[in-house]
Amino acid sequence: MLGVHLPVGEASRLSRFTFKARQAERYRHGRILLAGDAAHLFPATGVALNAGLLDAVNLAWKLAADVHGWAPAGLLDTYHDERHLAGARTMLHTRAQVALRRGHDPAAEALREVFQELLIDEQPLRRMGALVAGSDIRYPMPGSGGHALAGTFAPDLTLHTDQGIASVAELMHAARPVLLDLADRPDLRRTAREWDDRVVIHTAKTDHRPADALLIRPDAHIAWAASIDEPADTATPALREALSGWFGTPR
Numbered sequence: 007m008l009g010v011h012l013p014v015g016e017a018s019r020l021s022r023f024t025f026k027a028r029q030a031e032r033y034r035h036g037r038i039l040l041a042g043d044a045a046h047l048f049p050a051t052g053v054a055l056n057a058g059l060l061d062a063v064n065l066a067w068k069l070a071a072d073v074h075g076w077a078p079a080g081l082l083d084t085y086h087d088e089r090h091l092a093g094a095r096t097m098l099h100t101r102a103q104v105a106l107r108r109g110h111d112p113a114a115e116a117l118r119e120v121f122q123e124l125l126i127d128e129q130p131l132r133r134m135g136a137l138v139a140g141s142d143i144r145y146p147m148p149g150s151g152g153h154a155l156a157g158t159f160a161p162d163l164t165l166h167t168d169q170g171i172a173s174v175a176e177l178m179h180a181a182r183p184v185l186l187d188l189a190d191r192p193d194l195r196r197t198a199r200e201w202d203d204r205v206v207i208h209t210a211k212t213d214h215r216p217a218d219a220l221l222i223r224p225d226a227h228i229a230w231a232a233s234i235d236e237p238a239d240t241a242t243p244a245l246r247e248a249l250s251g252w253f254g255t256p257r
């Protein structure tokens with residue numbers, strides 16, 4: 007290709023890399039847990055590392071909960087349920103990329119042209135961006151009451167706190183569950199305090215709050231959200247159920 011001879015010397019490390027489309031049927035089998043390339047191989051570039059890191063972020067806090075003895079029954083199984091679903095989504099769009107780059111016949115050229123036209127508009131572009139980044143995934147959240155935010159990746163809101171301006175991302179640096187009270191709800195803070203050896207409670211204000219409170223897991227997915235002005239008699243038992251379901255029995 008280059009028209010010159012390239013001398014190949016002693017290799018210090020050899021590996022092979024080809025496109026594959028494979029996903030393990032189970033990410034967990036007892037004490038065996040699969041993550042990263044061991045769990046999935048995709049047929050397009052630029053996504054495998056992200057997918058593997060998100061597996062690790064999903065699994066790490068659940069393993070820690072198990073090691074520290076507060077994991078509720080079934081917590082480790084949610085690793086398979088959530089990340090297998092995410093792997094299937096990644097397989098979906100990487101397979102679509104295979105179809106997009108395949109062939110130079112008029113039909114293949116037309117498909118690429120139509121796709122390119124679609125991505126000029128901001129809304130489909132954002133949607134594709136979220137799909138490729140894996141940030142559009144919505145995990146099933148049993149017991150969440152079905153709030154639109156439950157299961158989604160927490161929005162990175164700008165927060166006004168007593169200590170100044172912060173972001174949701176900064177609150178997650180401690181890698182611990184967070185109850186984020188956005189509407190000064192002492193009823194919800196009082197409920198979460200029974201778990202305060204595990205759950206960090208923050209009170210803040212934000213413009214256009216999406217909910218009265220968010221219960222955020224250490225992997226930044228929302229376990230439960232209180233609707234705006236949701237009365238205490240429905241919100242506190244629902245919060246208690248979500249706290250027990252994800253973070254075990256209270257202190």
Ligand SMILES: Cc1cc2nc3c(=O)[nH]c(=O)nc-3n(C[C@H](O)[C@H](O)[C@H](O)COP(=O)(O)OP(=O)(O)OC[C@H]3O[C@@H](n4cnc5c(N)ncnc54)[C@H](O)[C@@H]3O)c2cc1C
Nearest residue numbers: 021022023041042043044045051052053054055056057058
């Ligand atoms: C050339 C190339 C380009 C890439 N480009 C991109 C890119 O642009 N974007 C992207 O997102 N991804 C890219 N990837 C994919 C990305 O590198 C992998 O998805 C990622 O490294 C997988 O991480 P992992 O920890 O799951 O597995 P690995 O990084 O493969 O780690 C597995 C580790 O386990 C060790 N191991 C294996 N067997 C044993 C054993 N029996 N005992 C102990 N240790 C063992 C291995 O030595 C290795 O260190 C690329 C990969 C290659 C090869």
